[in-house]
Amino acid sequence: MTDLSKIRNFSIVAHIDHGKSTLADRLIQETGTVAGRDMKAQLLDSMDIERERGITIKANTVRIDYKADDGENYVLNLIDTPGHVDFAYEVSRSMRAVEGSLLVVDSSQGVEAQTLANVYHAMEADHEIVPVLNKIDLPASDCDRVAEQIEDVIGIEATGAIQVSAKTGQGIHQTLEAIVNELPAPTGTRDAPLKAMLVDSWYDSYLGVIVLVRIIDGELKKGMRVKFMSNDTLHSVDRIGVFRPEMETIDVLGPGEMGFLTASIKQVRDTRVGDTITNDRNGTETALDGFKPAQPVVFCGLFPVDSAEFEDLRDAIDKLALNDASFTFEMETSAALGFGFRCGFLGLLHLEVVRDRIEREYNIELITTAPSVVYHVFMRDGTMVELHNPADMPDLTHVDHLEEPRIKATILVPDEYLGDVLKLCQDRRGLQEDLTYAGSRAMAVYDLPLNEVVFDFYDRLKSVTKGYASFDYQMTGYREDNLVKMSILVNDEPVDALSMMVHRDRADARGRAMVEKLKDLIPRHMFKIPIQAAIGGKVIARETLSALRKDVTAKCYGGDASRKRKLLDKQKKGKKKMRQFGKVDIPQEAFISALKMDS
Amino acid sequence: MDDWRNGGFGLYVHWPFCQAKCPYCDFNSHVTSKIDQKEWVKAYLSELKRHSELVPNRVLNAIFFGGGTPSLMLPETVAAVIEEARQIWPFANDIEITLEANPGSVEAGRFAGYRDVGVNRISMGIQALNDEDLRRLGRIHTVAEAQAAFDVARNCFDRVSFDLIYARQGQTLADWQDELNRALSMAIDHLSLYQLTIEEGTAFGDRYARGKLRNLPTDDTAADMYQATQDICENHGMPAYEVSNHARIGAESRHNLIYWRYGDYVGIGPGAHGRLSLNGGRFATESIRAPGAWLKAVSKGSGDCVNSRLTAEEFSAEHLMMGMRLVEGIDMARFQQLAGHPLPQDKICDLIQLGMVSRSGSILQATDQGRAVLNAVLRELLAD
Ligand SMILES: Nc1nc2c(ncn2[C@@H]2O[C@H](COP(=O)(O)OP(=O)(O)O)[C@@H](O)[C@H]2O)c(=O)[nH]1
Ligand SMILES: C[S@@+](CC[C@H](N)C(=O)[O-])C[C@H]1O[C@@H](n2cnc3c(N)ncnc32)[C@H](O)[C@@H]1O
Ligand code: SF4
Ligand SMILES: [Mg+2]
Numbered sequence: 001m002t003d004l005s006k007i008r009n010f011s012i013v014a015h016i017d018h019g020k021s022t023l024a025d026r027l028i029q030e031t032g033t034v035a036g037r038d039m040k041a042q043l044l045d046s047m048d049i050e051r052e053r054g055i056t057i058k059a060n061t062v063r064i065d066y067k068a069d070d071g072e073n074y075v076l077n078l079i080d081t082p083g084h085v086d087f088a089y090e091v092s093r094s095m096r097a098v099e100g101s102l103l104v105v106d107s108s109q110g111v112e113a114q115t116l117a118n119v120y121h122a123m124e125a126d127h128e129i130v131p132v133l134n135k136i137d138l139p140a141s142d143c144d145r146v147a148e149q150i151e152d153v154i155g156i157e158a159t160g161a162i163q164v165s166a167k168t169g170q171g172i173h174q175t176l177e178a179i180v181n182e183l184p185a186p187t188g189t190r191d192a193p194l195k196a197m198l199v200d201s202w203y204d205s206y207l208g209v210i211v212l213v214r215i216i217d218g219e220l221k222k223g224m225r226v227k228f229m230s231n232d233t234l235h236s237v238d239r240i241g242v243f244r245p246e247m248e249t250i251d252v253l254g255p256g257e258m259g260f261l262t263a264s265i266k267q268v269r270d271t272r273v274g275d276t277i278t279n280d281r282n283g284t285e286t287a288l289d290g291f292k293p294a295q296p297v298v299f300c301g302l303f304p305v306d307s308a309e310f311e312d313l314r315d316a317i318d319k320l321a322l323n324d325a326s327f328t329f330e331m332e333t334s335a336a337l338g339f340g341f342r343c344g345f346l347g348l349l350h351l352e353v354v355r356d357r358i359e360r361e362y363n364i365e366l367i368t369t370a371p372s373v374v375y376h377v378f379m380r381d382g383t384m385v386e387l388h389n390p391a392d393m394p395d396l397t398h399v400d401h402l403e404e405p406r407i408k409a410t411i412l413v414p415d416e417y418l419g420d421v422l423k424l425c426q427d428r429r430g431l432q433e434d435l436t437y438a439g440s441r442a443m444a445v446y447d448l449p450l451n452e453v454v455f456d457f458y459d460r461l462k463s464v465t466k467g468y469a470s471f472d473y474q475m476t477g478y479r480e481d482n483l484v485k486m487s488i489l490v491n492d493e494p495v496d497a498l499s500m501m502v503h504r505d506r507a508d509a510r511g512r513a514m515v516e517k518l519k520d521l522i523p524r525h526m527f528k529i530p531i532q533a534a535i536g537g538k539v540i541a542r543e544t545l546s547a548l549r550k551d552v553t554a555k556c557y558g559g560d561a562s563r564k565r566k567l568l569d570k571q572k573k574g575k576k577k578m579r580q581f582g583k584v585d586i587p588q589e590a591f592i593s594a595l596k597m598d599s
Numbered sequence: 600m601d602d603w604r605n606g607g608f609g610l611y612v613h614w615p616f617c618q619a620k621c622p623y624c625d626f627n628s629h630v631t632s633k634i635d636q637k638e639w640v641k642a643y644l645s646e647l648k649r650h651s652e653l654v655p656n657r658v659l660n661a662i663f664f665g666g667g668t669p670s671l672m673l674p675e676t677v678a679a680v681i682e683e684a685r686q687i688w689p690f691a692n693d694i695e696i697t698l699e700a701n702p703g704s705v706e707a708g709r710f711a712g713y714r715d716v717g718v719n720r721i722s723m724g725i726q727a728l729n730d731e732d733l734r735r736l737g738r739i740h741t742v743a744e745a746q747a748a749f750d751v752a753r754n755c756f757d758r759v760s761f762d763l764i765y766a767r768q769g770q771t772l773a774d775w776q777d778e779l780n781r782a783l784s785m786a787i788d789h790l791s792l793y794q795l796t797i798e799e800g801t802a803f804g805d806r807y808a809r810g811k812l813r814n815l816p817t818d819d820t821a822a823d824m825y826q827a828t829q830d831i832c833e834n835h836g837m838p839a840y841e842v843s844n845h846a847r848i849g850a851e852s853r854h855n856l857i858y859w860r861y862g863d864y865v866g867i868g869p870g871a872h873g874r875l876s877l878n879g880g881r882f883a884t885e886s887i888r889a890p891g892a893w894l895k896a897v898s899k900g901s902g903d904c905v906n907s908r909l910t911a912e913e914f915s916a917e918h919l920m921m922g923m924r925l926v927e928g929i930d931m932a933r934f935q936q937l938a939g940h941p942l943p944q945d946k947i948c949d950l951i952q953l954g955m956v957s958r959s960g961s962i963l964q965a966t967d968q969g970r971a972v973l974n975a976v977l978r979e980l981l982a983d
Contacts, residue, residue: 525975526950526953526955526972526975526976526979527953548972548975549818549819549822549971549972550794550818550819550821550822550825550971550972551971551972551973551974551975552842552970552971552972552973552974553796553842553973553974554793554794554795554796554842554843555793555796555843556842556858556920556921556924557665557855557858558611558857558858558864558866558871558872558873558874559866559870559871559872561858561872561874561883561917561920561921562872562883562885562917564917564920565913565916565917565920568916568920568974568977568978568981571974571978572978572981572982575978575982583949
């Protein structure tokens with residue numbers, strides 16, 4: 001157990017790729033927390049997908065023992081949080097468990113959109129913030145300029161910022177000293193009832209649910225009976241420990257400390273992030289404020305390509321949900337795609353991660369339908385229904401009006417691309433809220449419909465700015481607009497999985513783009529196929545896919561019989577991967593590709 | 600009745616050598632300078648003997664020397680094979696013995712030699728009636744040389760067919776119509792007219808993949824060319840009897856009809872395929888493709904690398920795929936007998952409505968339009 005004055009709890013906030021993980025690795029290595037030979041790059045990112053995509057999804061902690069220049073031994077608890085906007089809410093929650101932050105800025109790049117978004121979370125959590133200028137080994141590094149920018153844009157003192165190269169190790173020692181000297185020690189009372197914050201939790205196949213905790217008051221010991229205050233459930237603590245970054249069991253966690261507990265908990269859903277953990281008897285009276293759970297904002301349908309795999313998909317989804325409370329699902333049936341699930345995600349990245357894991361870890365090929373946001377449909381009778389799936393749009397005669405979710409988007413971009421960015425935002429129905437300059441970079445703040453961002457906004461942004469723009473957003477609320485459901489008819493049959501909500505003013509353009517795309521995506525058949533976009537009964541765009549005229553093997557003699565048979569078998573398998581709508585086969589990739597817009 | 604009798608019984612002999620490899624060709628053909636034809640005769644005879652034990656007591660309806668370039672075979676080599684076959688299987692009175700010839704690889708004298716040992720039909724690869732295109736197709740002969748070779752052949756044989764490849768780079772519909780009319784004025788009673796196919800693993804295939812094979816006609820132009828081919832040939836009394844084959848009535852290639860009517864055939868030589876009805880089943884055989892390896896394997900007993908019994912689903916599918924290529928179509932009762940189930944009637948009705956097939960009694964035929972998209976028609980008929 002450590003004396004409160006010798007504890008420092010902190011997080012690192014940074015824009016993606018500014019060196020957060022590398023810096024964390026260095027701190028761990030410098031203090032000898034991990035033997036050099038066990039060092040692998042990016043110790044804190046654990047899951048495969050995270051490693052592959054270079055992003056951290058779950059909060060992780062690591063406990064670092066550090067003997068400072070003042071001769072004292074300190075315990076430093078670093079909490080690592082996701083960098084991506086989808087998980088912004090989780091970042092802001094994790095920040096509440098610590099007292100300070102290192103603000104890492106790449107000194108060859110400067111402040112970016114996620115630097116801002118994350119540092120604001122740190123400020124909201126009342127953190128002491130220590131700026132760190134990283135990558136000073138790069139020739140393009142310009143510490144003075146970036147320090148000035150931090151002062152201008154963020155408004156914190158940065159002239160004395162620590163200059164670091166997480167790559168070479170330069171400045172790491174000063175960083176550790178700054179953590180000890182500039183960040184506050186936690187406060188708390190040892191002889192008080194236990195009060196611990198449930199920071200995060202995840203599922204481990206050997207240990208069950210692992211709960212990450214921050215002790216506020218009192219002590220947490222192995223064998224204790226504890227109560228989760230939000231739902232009054234009781235658990236026997238069978239293990240407590242810390243991460244270094246490997247799990248290490250210890251006997252007791254005292255105030256100000258961070259660590260984990262296990263208590264034979266089966267599902268992540270049984271734990272609530274932000275909950276207060278206390279003794280089962282004579283516990284604390286006052287629970288922590290708590291957090292509201294993250295709400296899914298993007299919904300889409302996931303269907304197995306091979307409909308025989310529906311049960312396997314159910315299994316996979318159940319298992320994933322055990323470890324991811326922010327992911328929601330319910331069964332869905334589609335005339336076109338058969339049985340599947342309507343799933344809710346925190347954002348598009350979250351959607352992709354879950355989908356990839358199902359495909360990769362469970363080996364199920366999926367058809368993903370158009371991602372949709374949650375619309376509020378106000379009925380004439382005064383009630384409101386949440387619309388997660390355009391296919392469920394109620395009969396218009398009963399509908400009074402619709403509201404859609406909006407976001408505040410912050411985009412930082414070099415001057416020369418600003419024009420393209422503004423155009424993109426206008427095209428996506430954005431309303432400009434602010435436009436300022438910091439050096440040669442512009443910062444544009446837009447109020448945008450989430451619907452317009454959800455699908456491919458970020459891809460488009462990257463492409464029009466050659467990757468130089470950074471982007472972050474937060475949800476702001478709902479607003480009424482002229483929204484309609486657009487249906488797609490293929491060979492005169494509506495394809496429910498392709499229907500979508502659009503703004504009336506954009507419907508014609510969207511409809512035209514969709515039918516043109518589909519015309520390229522659907523293979524020619526023996527008959528011509530009309531492809532139409534319609535609102536209600538009114539067709540707003542139409543293309544005709546002409547009939548197949550030539551598809552025959554020119555030479556076919558004795559030796560070709562087997563070859564031809566194998567070829568047809570292959571084609572038949574290919575056909576199985578398509579979905580039949582009436583007499584038309586639509587390839588699975590059409591469901592996503594048709595939605596990508598070129599502008 | 601044994602099912603194979605619907606198609607008859609033939610012998611295919613593969614000669615795997617050419618003087619030069621054409622860039623579009625994916626036949627099992629190789630260019631080499633040293634060929635010991637005696638060794639090849641020995642190997643062919645050994646393979647014939649092996650098959651004589653598998654399928655004895657059959658009347659042989661046709662022999663086909665294919666390649667590669669069989670016109671590089673010495674007449675003695677051809678003679679030895681024909682003689683051995685005659686020892687094994689009695690020849691039908693009207694046996695057809697075809698030899699494929701490349702007009703760049705024949706000495707005038709050879710045709711007479713082939714005729715004297717029993718060959719009675721020549722199939723010649725002329726490919727184009729335009730020197731520039733012949734060059735682009737990598738052919739080793741000019742139009743004039745091809746014509747000369749054709750004239751020599753027709754002096755020796757009553758039945759001479761030739762092959763053309765259309766939908767070539769830069770070719771327009773009008774170009775092809777003109778060329779086809781000239782071809783028809785040359786033709787005797789049989790023509791094979793193939794749309795250029797870009798095959799994987801060929802020089803054209805590579806060029807195509809790299810986007811370097813330019814000016815190929817679009818699918819729509821190719822479809823127009825196909826339709827024009829049907830009409831023009833029909834008007835000249837040489838209607839299509841198969842997707843790419845045209846003949847005066849009665850002059851169809853009997854050997855190739857065996858494939859399409861799904862009869863039995865023995866296949867010998869590198870890469871040759873066979874279909875044999877044995878022990879109440881239908882077997883697919885396939886020989887080793889590499890000439891050297893094949894020779895070696897034969898000397899040890901057998902050139903086969905595949906000899907497998909086809910399932911009912913496989914052989915009924917093959918019958919359908921091959922049979923629907925023919926204008927005469929297939930007998931659905933025969934299909935049902937082979938497959939153990941009828942063809943899907945709902946699909947047939949749909950296809951009739953679309954004008955792709957027609958039905959009369961138990962005969963199912965593809966229409967002209969249906970034959971042009973036969974792969975799509977077959978996908979429907981064979982879908983489970
Ligand atoms: N040259 C140089 N590269 C660095 C430095 N720190 C990190 N990097 C590189 O920058 C990239 C992003 O680093 P990472 O730690 O994954 O960033 P994160 O996304 O903030 O976690 C990686 O390729 C690192 O190797 C540094 O000090 N100097
Ligand atoms: C074995 S060759 C005929 C004899 C000889 N080897 C010759 O080329 O003259 C068979 C015929 O198939 C046709 N053929 C070969 N490859 C083709 C392709 N890729 N596309 C269309 N027809 C092709 C040619 O017309 C060729 O004459
Ligand atoms: S087309 Fe004929 S000559 Fe040319 S390589 Fe093929 S088999 Fe040989
Ligand atoms: Mg990282």
